[in-house]
Amino acid sequence: MVSVNEEQTLKERLERERKQLLEEIGQLDEILAQQGEYHEVEGGGVSNHMADDASDTFEQEKYVALRRNLERILDQVNHALHKFELGTYGLCENCNERIPQERLEALPYANLCIKCQSKEEDHR
Numbered sequence: 424m425v426s427v428n429e430e431q432t433l434k435e436r437l438e439r440e441r442k443q444l445l446e447e448i449g450q451l452d453e454i455l456a457q458q459g460e461y462h463e464v465e466g467g468g469v470s471n472h473m474a475d476d477a478s479d480t481f482e483q484e485k486y487v488a489l490r491r492n493l494e495r496i497l498d499q500v501n502h503a504l505h506k507f508e509l510g511t512y513g514l515c516e517n518c519n520e521r522i523p524q525e526r527l528e529a530l531p532y533a534n535l536c537i538k539c540q541s542k543e544e545d546h547r
């Protein structure tokens with residue numbers, strides 16, 4: 424059984440994590456917005472090296488991929504926080520078994536127990 428204290432600690436960790444993720448996504452948005460402007464200006468015709476263009480595109484793709492990744496984690500964090508409200512936090516969403524405390528400490532937004540998680544991964 425997860426104690427109230429431990430749950431509170433995990434909830435605080437998730438809230439901190441959410442704040443951090445939102446900040447990081449915000450920073451990426453700023454970078455991407457600046458790059459977007461840069462590319463628009465560039466269309467105006469001031470000469471630039473082709474090599475720079477290629478690396479800019481690469482950088483941009485990297486940021487977009489990173490942002491997507493952060494958003495996926497943010498979704499999971501939000502979902503886990505919602506489960507605190509529902510009172511189902513720490514229960515496997517597949518088999519309803521309690522997720523072991525060590526797993527929650529390693530991954531506070533885990534939705535599945537290790538058994539169901541590995542089954543899920545087999546399907547992919």
Ligand SMILES: [Zn+2]
Nearest residue numbers: 515518536539
């Ligand atoms: Zn399970």
